[in-house]
Amino acid sequence: MEFETVRIVTGNDLATGDVTWWTGRGWSRHIADAVDAGAEAEAVAAREEAARHVNVPYVIEAKATPDGPRPAHIKDRIRAYGPTVRPDLSIAPADEGAAERVL
Amino acid sequence: MYKYDEYDQSIVEARVEEFREQAERRLSGELSEDQFKPLRLMNGLYLQLHAYMLRIAIPYGTLSSRQMRMLAHIARKYDRDYGHFTTRQNLQYNWIKLEDAADILAELATVEMHAIQTSGNCIRNISSDQFAGAAADEVTDPRPWAELLRQWSTFHPEFTYLPRKFKIAVIASEEDRAAVKLHDIGLQIRRNEAGEVGFRVFVGGGMGRTPMIAPLIRDFLPKEDFLSYMEACLRVYNRYGRRDNMYKARIKILIHELGADEYRRQVEEEFLHVKTLGLDPPAGEFERIAAFFAPPAYETGLPDEIDLSDPDFASWVEQNVHAHKQPGHAIVTISLKPVGGIPGDASSAQMDLMADLAEQYSFDELRVTHAQNIVLPHVAKRDLHTIWKKLDAAGLATPNLDLVSDIIACPGLDYCSLANARSIPVAQKIAQRFASLDRQRDLGEVKLKISGCINACGHHHAGHIGILGVDRKGEENYQLSFGGSGAEDTSIAKIIGPGFSEDGVVDAVEKALETYRELRTEGERFLDTYRRVGLAPFKEAIYG
Ligand code: SF4
Numbered sequence: 001m002e003f004e005t006v007r008i009v010t011g012n013d014l015a016t017g018d019v020t021w022w023t024g025r026g027w028s029r030h031i032a033d034a035v036d037a038g039a040e041a042e043a044v045a046a047r048e049e050a051a052r053h054v055n056v057p058y059v060i061e062a063k064a065t066p067d068g069p070r071p072a073h074i075k076d077r078i079r080a081y082g083p084t085v086r087p088d089l090s091i092a093p094a095d096e097g098a099a100e101r102v103l
Numbered sequence: 104m105y106k107y108d109e110y111d112q113s114i115v116e117a118r119v120e121e122f123r124e125q126a127e128r129r130l131s132g133e134l135s136e137d138q139f140k141p142l143r144l145m146n147g148l149y150l151q152l153h154a155y156m157l158r159i160a161i162p163y164g165t166l167s168s169r170q171m172r173m174l175a176h177i178a179r180k181y182d183r184d185y186g187h188f189t190t191r192q193n194l195q196y197n198w199i200k201l202e203d204a205a206d207i208l209a210e211l212a213t214v215e216m217h218a219i220q221t222s223g224n225c226i227r228n229i230s231s232d233q234f235a236g237a238a239a240d241e242v243t244d245p246r247p248w249a250e251l252l253r254q255w256s257t258f259h260p261e262f263t264y265l266p267r268k269f270k271i272a273v274i275a276s277e278e279d280r281a282a283v284k285l286h287d288i289g290l291q292i293r294r295n296e297a298g299e300v301g302f303r304v305f306v307g308g309g310m311g312r313t314p315m316i317a318p319l320i321r322d323f324l325p326k327e328d329f330l331s332y333m334e335a336c337l338r339v340y341n342r343y344g345r346r347d348n349m350y351k352a353r354i355k356i357l358i359h360e361l362g363a364d365e366y367r368r369q370v371e372e373e374f375l376h377v378k379t380l381g382l383d384p385p386a387g388e389f390e391r392i393a394a395f396f397a398p399p400a401y402e403t404g405l406p407d408e409i410d411l412s413d414p415d416f417a418s419w420v421e422q423n424v425h426a427h428k429q430p431g432h433a434i435v436t437i438s439l440k441p442v443g444g445i446p447g448d449a450s451s452a453q454m455d456l457m458a459d460l461a462e463q464y465s466f467d468e469l470r471v472t473h474a475q476n477i478v479l480p481h482v483a484k485r486d487l488h489t490i491w492k493k494l495d496a497a498g499l500a501t502p503n504l505d506l507v508s509d510i511i512a513c514p515g516l517d518y519c520s521l522a523n524a525r526s527i528p529v530a531q532k533i534a535q536r537f538a539s540l541d542r543q544r545d546l547g548e549v550k551l552k553i554s555g556c557i558n559a560c561g562h563h564h565a566g567h568i569g570i571l572g573v574d575r576k577g578e579e580n581y582q583l584s585f586g587g588s589g590a591e592d593t594s595i596a597k598i599i600g601p602g603f604s605e606d607g608v609v610d611a612v613e614k615a616l617e618t619y620r621e622l623r624t625e626g627e628r629f630l631d632t633y634r635r636v637g638l639a640p641f642k643e644a645i646y647g
Binding site: 012014015016018019044049052055056072073074075078079081082084085086089 | 129130136150152153154197199201287516520525527528531577578579
């Protein structure tokens with residue numbers, strides 16, 4: 001099934017370095033909270049970086065699946081999840097199949 | 104081991120406080136990331152895929168128990184209870200918070216450690232032979248010279264903004280355990296016919312995008328001229344190295360373009376000038392440094408025999424224990440490559456245990472190897488069995504040194520923001536495929552090295568079998584190469600053909616090693632057979 005392509009904004013938290021996603025109002029550690037920023041995405045990234053709310057933000061494309069956005073590139077899927085070789089340190093340590101779904 | 108004097112200690116402490124202020128200014132919003140990035144990189148703080156990563160310098164790979172315990176403490180208190188030992192004999196933490204970074208550096212400074220020279224276009228942390236001071240085959244301990252280089256290079260004002268990063272390795276034996284010809288400068292200490300100690304100087308090697316073996320620039324450099332000559336080598340590079348193109352900025356490209364003879368001529372000319380500046384330390388200063396590396400007070404009269412009646416212990420001794428220059432002693436290598444584990448990772452508890460063992464049995468010393476293992480350099484043979492039992496209980500007694508499962512793997516796409524593909528899962532699958540120790544031992548020495556991108560931190564160019572992760576239309580893909588070596592017979596591996604999927608490359612490695620088994624003659628390693636018969640039979644087996 002073909003899902004809609006959305007444009008989401010991601011970066012790292014300035015103080016902790018955690019991967020974060022733009023939710024429309026702020027930043028979340030969970031990609032499921034990310035919203036389609038559409039044509040505004042670059043402006044959001046620039047504004048939030050200037051306000052020091054996020055470190056090195058950038059815009060990526062993702063598929064809007066029922067489980068939330070799925071980034072087009074594996075690098076961002078791994079960023080969203082955590083290291084595939086340490087599921088215990090991932091964002092979903094209790095979800096056994098999560099690492100496989102990243103790939 | 105070297106002990107900081109007041110100058111060493113005060114410059115490290117001053118650097119911590121300087122960085123603390125810089126980090127506070129970044130956190131308060133006063134500095135932008137563009138302004139802060141070069142400052143944090145000068146203190147080893149990178150931003151990686153999931154968090155900040157902090158790389159700690161371990162000069163020439165030598166650590167005391169106290170320092171190893173501090174690494175464990177930091178992993179426990181500020182990170183996620185583990186650290187990653189790297190191919191440059193350093194340690195990386197993967198989950199550091201910017202708000203903690205200055206506190207971590209302050210804690211490190213209390214045990215004479217720091218993160219200086221672990222990033223940026225400076226002379227990086229000096230690397231050396233992990234068996235230095237213990238190896239039966241060394242001319243002298245190379246570490247006093249590495250320490251002299253550390254003191255000379257730290258905050259060297261002229262070489263803080265080189266065209267590109269600069270890596271130096273020093274060894275003192277014919278067997279090369281530090282891949283010196285694959286460094287920007289590789290130094291081999293040796294004796295000339297008159298019995299004097301000096302250096303063989305190789306310049307312009309490296310891996311990365313354009314792998315090159317360093318040509319010999321000086322066959323015998325008298326030790327009295329050491330620093331002046333190093334200064335001259337760097338000056339010529341600093342002056343003429345390409346700053347217009349970062350892919351051509353390493354010294355290997357300069358020397359390749361100039362030719363070794365012309366580079367040598369320029370260095371010799373510069374050296375004549377530098378030599379007049381009085382840079383080389385007086386003999387007394389070198390002796391002061393060398394005294395820190397005096398051999399420990401070995402017990403004498405110890406037995407050389409080892410009771411090998413326990414077969415598991417015997418396998419470990421055969422694989423992971425090396426000859427020591429002192430009778431009754433041995434060098435132990437602790438494998439950080441359990442089957443299915445992550446190459447180079449150690450938990451805080453494992454680090455503490457290794458520190459305890461070093462304190463109790465190895466004169467308080469540990470070493471980090473470029474193959475991402477840990478060494479206890481000075482162990483009495485009578486203690487080997489006790490040490491093995493303690494290591495075994497902590498999952499640290501895998502008897503696989505230099506076998507196919509002793510894989511070098513960079514962090515790859517699981518952690519590294521520059522990666523194209525994951526390295527660690529490939530290492531894990533290969534180790535699992537060859538999990539049987541009997542099978543590994545039958546295959547003998549196989550140096551398998553995996554990098555997640557062309558930067559080659561996993562040394563794939565120097566692997567008997569090298570694997571490089573590439574991005575093929577958004578999919579992970581793996582190029583296989585054969586015939587590399589980072590030892591004294593240095594060579595660069597050649598790509599064998601089209602790339603593979605993750606599972607495909609594991610199958611291809613297995614086919615290559617089975618082909619080797621069929622073709623080998625008595626005593627040949629995989630590398631020897633490959634060099635003798637060439638690629639064709641391997642290619643036939645793999646691609647059919
Ligand atoms: S080789 Fe590439 S992927 Fe691996 S650690 Fe180095 S930069 Fe990262």
